[in-house]
Amino acid sequence: MTSAFTTLPLATPLLATLDELNYSATTPVQAQALPHVLAGKDVIVQARTGSGKTAAFALGLLQKLEVQRFRVQSLVLCPTRELADQVAEEIRTLGxxxxxxxxxxxxxxxxxxxQIISLEHGAHIIVGTPGRILDHLNNQRIDFSELTTLVLDEADRMLEMGFQDDLKAIIKTTxxxxxxxxxxxxxxxxIEQLATGLLQQPETIVVADAPEQSSIQQAFYSxxxxxxDNAVKRLLQAYQPASCVVFCNTKRATQAMADSLRAQGYSALALHGDLEQKDRDQTLVQFNNRSARILVATDVAARGLDITDLDLVINSEIAHDTDTHVHRIGRTGRAGAEGLAVTLVAEGEQHGLSLIEDLLARQNQQYRIELKALPEQKLLTQEPLAAAMVTLQILGGKKHKLRPGDIVGALTxxxxxxxSEIGKIQVQAAWSYVAVSPEKERVALHVLNNNRLKGRSFRAFRVR
Known part of the structure; x- marks a missing residue:
């Protein structure tokens, strides 16, 4: 079920921006949730990652925002910094x-x-993680007395990460x-217990919990x-994906898999909870800008991370539950594109396999999982595909007034x-990243280190 955004009671500037972004029709979650959100009702929405839920609440926040009243009017709580950054960026884009x-x-x-300096200057909308929000509250840096809207995004993930007490403490101040x-x-x-004490006469919306079979093809290998690690390498050589996420169930298995792949020449990076935030950020930058073909990750990457245009998902281990399996494979086949997800199955994992088969059978009564034989070992004699780009970091960013156009102008x-040899550019607060082809790495570094940007000199180097 979808409809045109023009049928909704949205302000003219919002409709004009949606038109500029070529957002003409709502997604199912937006079609079902937005009328209730815009009517001011409390809403519970159960929908998978990639369903368009961020716009469903972002448009509601922006529609009721009183710009002339410079107070915190909306708070969006997210489980991870990556999701918070993504949500904030979408709100800024739509607004x-x-x-x-x-x-x-x-x-x-x-x-x-x-952050303290920014808070002193005020804000209309705050997006953040519970721990840091509570810290600022405890130090009396935030006032939620005029808050009109509270959003809990990926609420189940926040509870899984142990934020329940922080959430309760924050909510008490609103x-x-x-x-x-x-x-x-x-x-x-x-979640049901949290919702019972938190929402008043909510509208409940449930959007299909699994991706459409037409967009994601699944395969299972014995x-x-x-x-x-050997099986994953065979699959990578057989499918030759431009970009692939390999899921593991633990941080230790994730790092071991990434190390094994890199030792054999694969362009692979690890993403798990033991990494420092800076390393997590750089890992995602490199993967999204094609400086690495493979991201080996724990399930933190299954939700909320801005990973786009993904060719292949490999479950190196069966997920602990079917919800996690659905969110893993939902990283591919997004926005109607074709996607492929493959799962490795070992002896003793029959129970998990049966649960997945039951889930698929509910979508298609004729569906039965057939385990395939792995691609041949001889594929590993071939050289792995190299990454299409390399990432350069510039020690200058938004606070230095740098813009993507400044970087492109200097390089070209x-x-x-x-x-044509320049890829994605990301300008952050204190530094920037630019992807260039490997052939132009040395030239690009020479240009960036020996020329001025915005009248200033900045150091640049390759991220490895």
């Missing part, structure tokens, strides 16, 4: 036609000083007559005694680096 809106991101893993929107991929008993001056 760019409205003048002087300030969206502030408050998350752990970064120094507090810049007005009781606020609007509350709860978004969750799953609806376990913990390990038959083959080591998991006198055709030193052709525009």
């Amino acid at each position: 760019r036609g409205m003048h002087n809106i300030k969206v502030l991101t408050l998350c752990g893993g970064v120094p507090q000083r810049a 007005p009781k007559n606020r609007q509350t929107l709860l978004f969750s991929a799953t609806y376990p008993s913990q 390990l038959n005694g083959v080591p998991r 001056k006198d055709n030193q680096v052709p525009f």
Whole structure:
């Protein structure tokens, strides 16, 4: 079920921005949730990652925002910094036609000083993680007395990460007559208990919990005694994906898999909870800009991370539950694109396999999982595909007034680096990243280190 955004009671600037972004029709979650959100009702939404839920609440926040009242009017709580950054960016994008809106991101893993200064200048909308929000509250840096809307995004994930007490403490500081929107991929008993004490006469919306079979093809391979890292390498050589996420169930298995792949020349990076925030950020930058073909990750990467255009998902181990399996494979085949997800199955994992088969059977009564034989070992004699790009970091960013155009202009001056050899550019607060082809790495570094940007000199180096 979808409809045109023009049928909704949205302000003209919001409709104009949606038109500029070529957002004409709502997704199912937006079609079902937005009318209730815009009517000011409390809403519970159960929908998978990639369903368009962020716009479903972002448009509601922006529609009711009183720009002239410079107070915190909306709070969005997220489980991870990556999701908070993504949500804040989407709110800014959707609200760019409205003048002087300030969206502030408050998350752990970064120094507090810049956040404290930003808070002193005020904000309309705050997006952040529970721990850091509570820290600022305890130090009386935030006032939620005029808050009108509270959003819990990926609520199940926040509870899984142990944020329940932090959430309760934060919620106590907000007005009781606020609007509350709860978004969750799953609806376990913990979420039900949280919702009961939090929302008032909520509208409940459940959007299909599994990706459409037409967009994601699944395959299951029997390990038959083959080591998991060897099996993953065979699959990578057989499918030759431009980008692939390999899921593991533990941080130790994730790091071991990534180390094994890199030792054999694969362009692979690890993403798990033991990494420092800076390393997590750089890992995602490199993967998204094609400086690495393979991301080996724990399930933290299954939700909330801005991973796009993914060719292949490999479950090196069966997920602990079917909800997690659904979210893993949902990283591919997004926005209607074709996707492929493969799962490795060892002896003793029949129970988990049966649960997945039951899930698929509910979608297609004729469906039965057939275990395939792994691709042949001789594929490993071939050289792994190299990454298409390399990532350069510039020690200058938004606070230095740098923009993507400044970086492109410097690189392309006198055709030193052709525009076609430049990939994604990300400008952050204190530094920037630019992807270039491996052939132009040395030239690009020479240009960036020996020329001025915005009248200043900045150091640049390759991220490895």
